[in-house]
Amino acid sequence: MTGPLRPAVFFDRDGVINADLGYVGDAARFALLPGAAAGVRAAAEAGALCFLVTNQSGVARGFYTEADVDALHRHMAAELARAGARFDDIRYCPHLPEAPxxxxxxxxxxxxxxxxxxxxxxxxxxxxxxxSAMIGDRTSDMEAARAAGIRGLLYEGGALADAVRAALAPGA
Incomplete structure (x- = not known):
């Protein structure tokens, strides 16, 4: 896609957008965190592209399938849309070096x-x-941000919209 370059916020999923209940692979176990939609919406309102990037080793472990991940992401998108928020694009990694x-x-x-x-x-x-910045709750998120040449903001809970504003602040 072309056009003028824009800031982007890359959000981790489990622990940032939804409760990290361990290997969340279906809508029945998906719980949008309070303020998650407001955080995604704040990024879009600031003119940033909004992306979700999530490791999903539950696929490699046989806990759920890639089709399950896609269905869960459609469910998540519907929940976010009801709150006026959306991701521009989503990527997930189903791989694991020691996968069963x-x-x-x-x-x-x-x-x-x-x-x-x-x-x-x-x-x-x-x-x-x-x-641009990555907002995640693990050191692996911060390492990925650094390796991609963007800022990383370690999210430890609270208002996600505040984290977004901090991540997008000039000179942050």
Whole structure:
């Protein structure tokens, strides 16, 4: 996609957008965190592209399928839309080097802390890395941000909209 370069916010999923209940692979176990929609909406209102980047090793472990992840993301998108928020694009990594399922046993470049999902989105969208940030709740999210050449903001709870504003602040 072309156009003038824009800031982007890359959000981790479990622990930032929804409650991290461990291997959330279906809508019945998905709980949008309070303020998550407001945080995504704040990024969009600031003119930023909004992306979701999430490791989903539950696929590689056989807990759920890629179709389940896609269905869950459609459910999440519907919940966010009801609150006036949306992601511009989503990437997930189903791989795991020690995966029980051979089809997903891979040490790939998309699994955080590697930056592949972020870099893929930056290649397909008009992202200005200097004005972009990753918001995640793990050190692997921060390492992925650093490897992709963007800021990382460690989210430890609270108002996600405040975290977004801090991440997008000039000189942050």
């Amino acid at each position: 399922l051979a089809a997903y046993r891979r040490d790939c470049g998309c699994r955080k802390p590697k930056p592949g999902m972020i870099l893929d989105l930056m290649a397909g969208w008009p992202v200005d890395p200097a004005r």
